[in-house]
Amino acid sequence: MRGPVRREDLTPRQLQVIEATEPVVLVLGGPGTGKTTTALWAAREELSRPAVLSWQRVLFLTFSRTAVAQIAKRSPGVLGPESHRIEISTFHGFAWRLLRSFGRYGGQGIITPTLQSAARIKLLGQDTTRLSYDDLIPRMLALLKSETLLRLLTRRWPLVICDEFQDTDDDQWTVLATLARNARLLVLADPNPSVDTSKPAIGRHLKTGHRSGRSRPDVL
């Protein structure tokens, strides 16, 4: 899946996604259809818009560290000198970052939190001084009750990109919906039925999160 890097190599459909200004854009495409490249180009386009200020950035959320590494590797090729203005992270990494920076204002105490793995809990039992993996996103969402913190966050990212959108659960969707209060949302999804049937369908999330008519599904 080596997507084109030069703008003139993009297809008209890809250009349509990049130039879109709708609040929510859904891009459907199977593996290797160039979703990531298109998203990086959309980030570059967003950062070059006159209304976007020099201190603003694009947030790119995905699910695995492998995906983060892949996107990070490809971003300089598209964004060039602006590549420091794209923040790529997993949902959990994103929650961890916010908890480390601001968890102290949510009852977490001033000590930098430590994580405990599921295996550790099984072996040693629940350690209340440590955060478990499943705590991260709910705890982070609790922080966003603060208007001050929420304002700080939502001003930072005028565009939030979510990869593998079909895999988002309710909490992850809430994260996206909250960040999208002032931001545009670009969601990338693989239309093939998800193996994990516990995850809700794409359509349900977009319907519950946004008034109909504001979203524009787009298929690559």
Next chain:
Amino acid sequence: MRILRVDLRHFRGFDVATILPAQHVVVVGEPGAGRSDLIEGLERVFSPEATRVRLPSELDFYNRDTSLRAEVEVVIGDLRDELEQAFFDHLEVWDRDKQEIVDQLTDPDQIDRTAHDLVLRLCYRAAWDEKQEQGEHWVDYPKTSEPDAARFDRITRADKNLLPFAVIHGAGRALDLGSRSPFRRLVQGAVGDDFVSALGRLEEQIEDHAGQFSATAQMTEALERILEHLRTPLALGKATAADIVHFLPEGGSVSGLLRSLGPAIDLKDGRGVLPLPRQGSTLAAMLGVGQTLATVGVRGIVAADDFGEGLDAETAQHLAATLRSSAAQIWLSTRRPRCVEVFRPSEVVRFAKNSRGGRLVYQGRVPTTKAERLAARHRNMQLLPAITARAVIILEGPHNRAAFTDLAFRLFYEMGTPLPSAHRVTIIDAGSVDGSGGSSAVPRLALAAAELGLRTVAVIDHDGSSDQVRKELEENLRCADAVVRLPAGHAIELALLTGVDEEVIKTTLTDLSKAFGVSLPVDLTTLTGAPLFAAARAFLKQAGGLHGQFVLALPPGVVPPEARLVLQTAIDIAVKAADGALTEKVCVDL
């Protein structure tokens, strides 16, 4: 961007000190009380250059005790979106009322925009390495550092560069083309790249032109004579001298070349183009201020140590005012009262020393009402002459001050008595002209002086009804460290006249009458005793006060004994107070 709080811990002469700036800061105080150390501390925090090389000596540690780290911690607010987002993960919550960092909250909803701000905290730290006999120092984020575990989250050089801060280092650094200079950064930060290409062209052309030197017949002959005996050992073969020897700008580099280029200025005043150093230090200082403001911009912080040194009072004042009105925050240390004048009383930070050499920090209070603000401004102006003193002698009005100041000069020149300034004591007055409001103005000024850490001796008249006299004394004793009271029934005029030969008084008054064109109220020749004193008193109060002139007009060797006693007593007590030798408040009745 603005500094909201500075904490100095174990740094240089400071054991522990906190400064909570109002808006801008003007740092004044006794010599050696820490003005320069504060400005240096700020530079260590903000300047990427300041921590580039290791610390060579233990002098930065309080009492040279290297068992503790020396620290300068600052809280930076007014970040606006740009810096807030740049330092996103390092932001902390600041309590505006308490003027301190909020460590933690139980509920994020408690962050309240009317009471809290998002701020950035940085800490400069120095630690001494006994084995290597040098210090390591750095700047970190205290929020994510764990000093007890010696784990520090250091700020990167690139991030430091995002903070608009500059220190003005005297004159002579303006328009410097050196590669790391603020001027070069300013030029290279400007739109376009034509300067860079001009630099390239300069280098090429210099090489071209200088290359022609060695090709000239004259130089070829000279070079051949030098190379003649070296051709074999150097294996030069038949190459020409011009091929072997080239002339390049210093070191062959552009930076070497730029070092030899200095600014020359034509002020269109008929003197033509002159190198900047020849234009005088005033222009250099002005360009330095202009350059600093251009570098940091309107959101930046400017600091300067000993601002106004080497400048005339007017330029110094104008430049201080320009800085104050153009930068987001300025931190000036100065010994110049004219520079202090452009600041609000609440912006004055005064450093003093206690009797054991410890450092004390005093800050002007922020007024809460308009009346308080106006009064504070007025009293600040009255205190200006004393900003570098240890103690003040506060007199009721300018007549008293003129008389005692001139008396001090006469005692010095005729009898060798040290001036009050020799003890770092300054005579000021509470500004009352007719004496009626003087006794109530003195205690208020004494309080204002005490707020700035000055020791105070009030010198007051002793006239009026007994009830009024008692109340005045009480009030003065409450506000000043000590009170010196003229003898009962005496004001300044009687203090000047008592004990002086009557004939001398008559001659002196007659001389003054001629010199200043003020007629004597009555013929003095036949007057004696109380009527003479009454006439003399009335005369001295004329023409805006002739008190100082009277003291100076007295013949050599004649010094009013009562006034002398008052002055000497006041100085002695002021010195005692400044030395910390005054254990309780005293009132001396003469």
